[in-house]
Amino acid sequence: MFLSFFDTRFDPRTLIFLTLSFSVVVISVSSFQLSLGLFIFALGLAVLFRAPLVSTFKKIMLLDGFMILALLSLPFTFASGPSLLIWGVSVYLDGFWLAVSIALKANSIFLCFTALMGRMGVAEFAHALAHLKVPTQFVQILLLMVRYIDVLRLELERMRTAMKCRGFQYSTSWHCWKSIGHLIGMLFVRSIERGEQILTAMKCRGFQGTFPLLHHFHYGRRDSLLILSFFSGLLLFLIFSSSLNLASLMELPSHG
Amino acid sequence: MHIMDGVVSSSLVVGATIVAVSAVGFGLKRIEPDDIPKIALLAAAFFVASVIRVPIGPTSAHLMLTGLLGLVLGPAIFPAIFAGLMLQTFIFGFGGITVLGLNLVNMALPGFLAYLIFMPFLQKEFQSRARDLYASSSSSGHKTFRFIQKNRTFLIGFCAGSFAIAGSLLMVAFSLALSGQAFIPVAKFMVLANLPLIVIEGLFVGVILQFLTSLKPELFAQVNLLQTPALQSSTELRT
Amino acid sequence: MAEAYFKLQDISFSRPGFAPLFSELNFEVYSRETIGLVGGNGAGKTSLFHLLMGLLKPSSGEIIAFGKTCSSEGDFLDVRTQAGYLFQNSDDQLFCPTVEEDVSFGPLNLGQSHKKAIEITTKVLSDLGLSGFEKRITHHLSGGEKRLVALASVLAMEPKVLLLDEPTTGLDELAYERLTDILKRLDISKVIISHDETFLSALTERTYRLKAGQLHLL
Numbered sequence: 001m002f003l004s005f006f007d008t009r010f011d012p013r014t015l016i017f018l019t020l021s022f023s024v025v026v027i028s029v030s031s032f033q034l035s036l037g038l039f040i041f042a043l044g045l046a047v048l049f050r051a052p053l054v055s056t057f058k059k060i061m062l063l064d065g066f067m068i069l070a071l072l073s074l075p076f077t078f079a080s081g082p083s084l085l086i087w088g089v090s091v092y093l094d095g096f097w098l099a100v101s102i103a104l105k106a107n108s109i110f111l112c113f114t115a116l117m118g119r120m121g122v123a124e125f126a127h128a129l130a131h132l133k134v135p136t137q138f139v140q141i142l143l144l145m146v147r148y149i150d151v152l153r154l155e156l157e158r159m160r161t162a163m164k165c166r167g168f169q170y171s172t173s174w175h176c177w178k179s180i181g182h183l184i185g186m187l188f189v190r191s192i193e194r195g196e197q198i199l200t201a202m203k204c205r206g207f208q209g210t211f212p213l214l215h216h217f218h219y220g221r222r223d224s225l226l227i228l229s230f231f232s233g234l235l236l237f238l239i240f241s242s243s244l245n246l247a248s249l250m251e252l253p254s255h256g
Numbered sequence: 257m258h259i260m261d262g263v264v265s266s267s268l269v270v271g272a273t274i275v276a277v278s279a280v281g282f283g284l285k286r287i288e289p290d291d292i293p294k295i296a297l298l299a300a301a302f303f304v305a306s307v308i309r310v311p312i313g314p315t316s317a318h319l320m321l322t323g324l325l326g327l328v329l330g331p332a333i334f335p336a337i338f339a340g341l342m343l344q345t346f347i348f349g350f351g352g353i354t355v356l357g358l359n360l361v362n363m364a365l366p367g368f369l370a371y372l373i374f375m376p377f378l379q380k381e382f383q384s385r386a387r388d389l390y391a392s393s394s395s396s397g398h399k400t401f402r403f404i405q406k407n408r409t410f411l412i413g414f415c416a417g418s419f420a421i422a423g424s425l426l427m428v429a430f431s432l433a434l435s436g437q438a439f440i441p442v443a444k445f446m447v448l449a450n451l452p453l454i455v456i457e458g459l460f461v462g463v464i465l466q467f468l469t470s471l472k473p474e475l476f477a478q479v480n481l482l483q484t485p486a487l488q489s490s491t492e493l494r495t
Numbered sequence: 496m497a498e499a500y501f502k503l504q505d506i507s508f509s510r511p512g513f514a515p516l517f518s519e520l521n522f523e524v525y526s527r528e529t530i531g532l533v534g535g536n537g538a539g540k541t542s543l544f545h546l547l548m549g550l551l552k553p554s555s556g557e558i559i560a561f562g563k564t565c566s567s568e569g570d571f572l573d574v575r576t577q578a579g580y581l582f583q584n585s586d587d588q589l590f591c592p593t594v595e596e597d598v599s600f601g602p603l604n605l606g607q608s609h610k611k612a613i614e615i616t617t618k619v620l621s622d623l624g625l626s627g628f629e630k631r632i633t634h635h636l637s638g639g640e641k642r643l644v645a646l647a648s649v650l651a652m653e654p655k656v657l658l659l660d661e662p663t664t665g666l667d668e669l670a671y672e673r674l675t676d677i678l679k680r681l682d683i684s685k686v687i688i689s690h691d692e693t694f695l696s697a698l699t700e701r702t703y704r705l706k707a708g709q710l711h712l713l
């Protein structure tokens with residue numbers, strides 16, 4: 001009964017609002033134990049909403065490679081505070097804990113996002129934005145992009161196949177680079193022309209500059225209940241984790 | 257070159273979000289309903305093109321092409337890139353939620369500046385060049401003259417592309433540095449590691465711009481700087 | 496005895512989640528012969544070409560191309576330089592700004608010098624009656640002209656076999672006649688997919704019908 005509450009469909013606007021609020025809380029928190037508390041809270045959300053944890057963590061690993069590298073380098077480059085000598089390399093504790101706290105924050109937000117919004121379709125998301133008073137022009141751009149990204153991707157794939165058939169191979173040469181440039185250029189030309197065709201087709205069907213929206217959402221009691229329990233839970237976690245005294249355990253610097 | 261959630265300080269996040277929202281609003285104001293399909297499709301094409309890897313010796317790199325996007329879209333670059341970043345975050349959970357605004361500013365602002373700076377040059381180039389560069393072989397321009405003409409467009413593209421990515425690099429590095437002492441070494445490293453990319457982006461934007469100006473010159477002809485270039489061409493058709 | 500360029504032995508193929516497209520299919524292409532290929536929409540004609548070019552991999556069976564058994568991507572790199580594939584849709588094939596650049600793309604991939612590539616291009620274009628098209632913007636050509644340019648870009652690689660996927664669609668009478676004429680004069684192997692019987696009977700020695708995953712000689 002309790003768990004099935006989280007399986008019901010909420011108003012997408014509620015979910016977007018909660019995700020955003022949680023993200024704001026996460027980044028405005030500066031102590032380590034609060035970040036840890038929020039991370040555990042997000043983990044709990046993911047369990048309650050039955051987010052696919054394994055594939056979520058795989059996705060997290062795919063996060064921008066450069067940023068992961070940057071995080072990994074922090075303990076070695078941020079020369080401040082006490083340091084340990086491990087295999088002849090000094091590892092700075094301040095840097096280490098900073099990196100850990102950033103990783104916690106990024107992952108909390110991502111977990112919360114997957115838990116709350118993971119099951120929302122892109123089109124639903126876009127419509128929810130429109131109902132949140134995001135300009136319809138922007139929403140329309142978003143919707144058209146969603147619709148045509150795959151079409152363009154297949155077009156690019158076909159052109160690449162055709163290049164392969166004519167013996168094209170990737171290499172570091174001007175010929176190769178120029179060909180890739182032309183390929184991208186061609187993709188743009190086709191996308192522009194397709195955009196023109198879409199406009200013509202829309203006009204033929206009576207388009208006069210406004211986009212009607214089909215989906216309508218219903219904000220209900222369950223949404224209020226979710227918002228209420230979400231924020232009370234969040235508050236409890238914050239109070240509980242700030243009463244913990246982790247800092248003395250690991251000589252924590254508070255950053256921020 | 258995305259910054260992820262949790263790295264930058266919250267005041268920077270707030271500031272960047274305000275700038276981003278006003279920039280997107282500014283861009284949207286300059287869009288006519290008729291241009292929306294074109295802008296959306298171009299944004300989609302940039303999204304798709306970003307999977308292409310350019311081989312560079314033993315490694316490879318992705319292209320950003322924001323300089324090009326700026327030249328093609330003008331002010332509409334803000335909503336276009338914002339939509340792209342949003343989709344990236346939504347579909348792949350990649351890029352961060354609170355830093356959406358910061359990433360948008362870091363990517364799109366240099367692209368827009370490139371547009372403001374280099375579009376006038378492109379316009380001049382258009383006025384001075386014979387209408388169709390590639391079109392008729394019978395057009396009796398001198399060979400070396402045509403060669404220079406051809407490469408002027410390339411040069412403008414090169415500058416716009418390099419400028420935009422260099423700007424983005426600096427802004428990302430600056431955002432990191434603003435977030436704390438700890439990130440300064442990382443920021444320095446990032447700028448150094450991406451220096452070759454500045455040249456490569458320039459080369460690609462140059463080639464692609466040359467391509468686009470010969471296939472779709474109407475995209476660049478006669479632009480009022482603060483309006484979407486696409487808009488200009490469709491009004492031309494209407495009158 | 497003529498040399499076998501392609502030998503498909505007991506090829507089966509299905510796309511994941513779809514019914515099998517080919518089951519134990521056998522097909523051979525010898526030097527200097529012209530083969531017609533007909534079949535309903537969706538019968539798998541284009542897919543067969545993709546198998547020959549290594550763009551799709553069979554689930555079982557063997558592909559022997561130019562005397563070599565081909566299975567990996569690397570094996571097919573060689574095949575692609577010796578077999579010229581004209582796509583069903585020329586727009587997928589042509590991606591360079593000018594005709595000249597498009598036609599010389601193949602020779603450059605084969606490692607020809609820039610000068611040689613231009614020479615080949617000029618010659619192929621004039622063979623196809625396209626002299627003077629060198630600087631034209633490919634994208635702005637008509638459908639039929641694009642067809643011929645795509646053919647030129649394939650011929651520029653001097654292939655031993657031509658794989659033509661519905662080469663006559665969208666051609667006017669004049670271009671149609673010209674294409675028939677050009678293909679008749681070309682002394683290399685050809686496999687032609689077409690729905691046009693007169694076109695096939697004018698060119699081919701044998702014609703197969705692709706039906707239910709099998710080839711039937713007509």
Ligand SMILES: Nc1ncnc2c1ncn2[C@@H]1O[C@H](COP(=O)(O)OP(=O)(O)OP(=O)(O)O)[C@@H](O)[C@H]1O
Binds near residue numbers: 513
């Ligand atoms: N990328 C793909 N993914 C899934 N199915 C595909 C794909 N490409 C083709 N098919 C399917 O495979 C079958 C054979 O397609 P193919 O293009 O080979 O047919 P064809 O004989 O060339 O038809 P046509 O005469 O229309 O050109 C069709 O049922 C088609 O729907």
Ligand SMILES: [Mg+2]
Binds near residue numbers: 541
């Ligand atoms: Mg077909």
